[in-house]
Amino acid sequence: MKKVSQMNIGDEAVIKKITAKEPIKGRLSAMGITKGNRIKLLDYTLKKQTWEVDVEGTRVALRKEEADSILVE
Template identity: 35%
Template sequence: MKTLKDVKIGETAIVTKLNGMGALRRRIMDMGITKGTSIYLRKVAPLGDPIEVTVRGYELSLRKEDAENIIVK
């Protein structure tokens, strides 16, 4: 399974599943990341964390720890 953490800069991915439980899952969903959502990886910080993505027309920064819980295709 490919996670959002594995996506390369400039690629677009579609969310297929969200891992995680409770507050973590709810926080990811509250940011607009739900099943079927298109995510474009804009850039990665110089030290690799966080990553910046475009979701539903706005920019969002995510920690790689959170990106590992987002399964994409």
């Protein structure tokens, strides 16, 4: 497994685990970022401070802390 922050642009994976604590975990869940959903990395900023992902058809911008807490395979 690897973190979303370690993915390359264009990579697709399945979310296996969310390691974030509340309230971040609840926020991610509300955006559709839950175990079993597919996630695709669309882009990230030059300094890798935010990651833009597509989760089941919804575009979401993640901060580093959030991207580090999503484990995919």
